[in-house]
Amino acid sequence: MNRKPFYLLSLFIGLLLLQVLVFNNIQFLGYINPYIYIVFIFVFPYKTNRFPLLTTAFLLGLFIDLFSDSGGIHAFSTTLIAYLRIYFFRGIFQKTEVDYEFFKLNRETFGKIFNFTVILTLIHHFILFSLINFSLANFFYIITNTISSSIFTLVLYFLGNFIFSRKQ
């Protein structure tokens, strides 16, 4: 029981360093980049009190911004999906507050996990690239980047999930 905060802290630092030192340098085909750090939002414990989630999401985004010189755009989009998470959670997994204690994302069927992560990733990437672009000109840039980077992020997430959760 006591290992939970430690696990979350190491996940926070691990995902942050992985994102800024490795994944920000991929630039596949010149512009496609995975934003794998949003996995933190998916796996953060599901609790009735939502302030810890919102605060850590904001801090994670802010640290990513610090490293990539982007003002507050990662903080903005990450806080937004952290806020919206609970509504998609209720809609897709059909759970109520009593189920929070026993909920494990990996125990759900693949189809439900897929819907949940795809929707949140698409929202996050769309907001992110709109703010990166910072104007309404070049709308095509936003759409292509959102879709291609989302595919990259999700493939990495499912591969990583498959590799690291086999042992349990």
Added chain:
Amino acid sequence: MQQLIYFIQKYKYFLYVLLLLLISFSLTINNHSFHKSKFISSANGFVGNIYNKQNNISSYLDLNVKNQELIEENLRLRNELSKLSFNLDSISLSTSVDSIEYKQKFNYINGKVLKNEYTKPYNFLTINRGNKHGVATEMAVINSKGIIGITDATSNSYARVRSILNRNSKINARFKNSFYFGTLSWDAKDYNIVQLNDIPRQASVNIGDTIITGGKSAIFPEGIPIGVVLNSSDKTVDNTINIKLFNDMSNVGAIYIIKNFHKQEIKNLE
């Protein structure tokens, strides 16, 4: 009063999120303005240190290319030096240098790029020189091939550079063979190609003409190479010319920061 407390109780998460979103949005706006101080930038000790450690490892990977670039630069400088010494020999002592009024105008500080980006519409670099090395904001940053950008946030030992590949960058540039000048900007499409705007219509533009910095601002000295004319659109409203950069912005390592001693004087005058 009770209703107000009830309202806050009911919408506490929404209000909290609204506050966080407002903070991050204002940070984004702040990042786009040039003259405001930046709280969230990679020019601080914590981030700079981590990038420095990463750079210590990764800088070994392209050592050959970097050495080749430095040798080429040395070669060019040596050739120019021998030309100059030849001039000094042949013109004799008639050139007078006013030793009382003479003052060095530019000072060069060396440095290294720790973080580089070139795919976003608003790109920034992080360099390993800061206040304690004499770097301040609004200084020119170049390398052996051409211009790179302008510093826009500094900490004690690191600085952030606004790349020329940033939609907010505006740099004065002119032709090498004539004195028609314009403004250099970037349309965020290709990191090898920048745009030169507001060139007068009577200027004759040929493909392959060299573009250099104009020296009309207090930041860049005159004559730093930028690129060559790739194509010119036929007489549009703003007369935009596409320019291919000499610099490969995806691969920059050693850099020079230029300090202008006359900057304050020029600014006071303007």
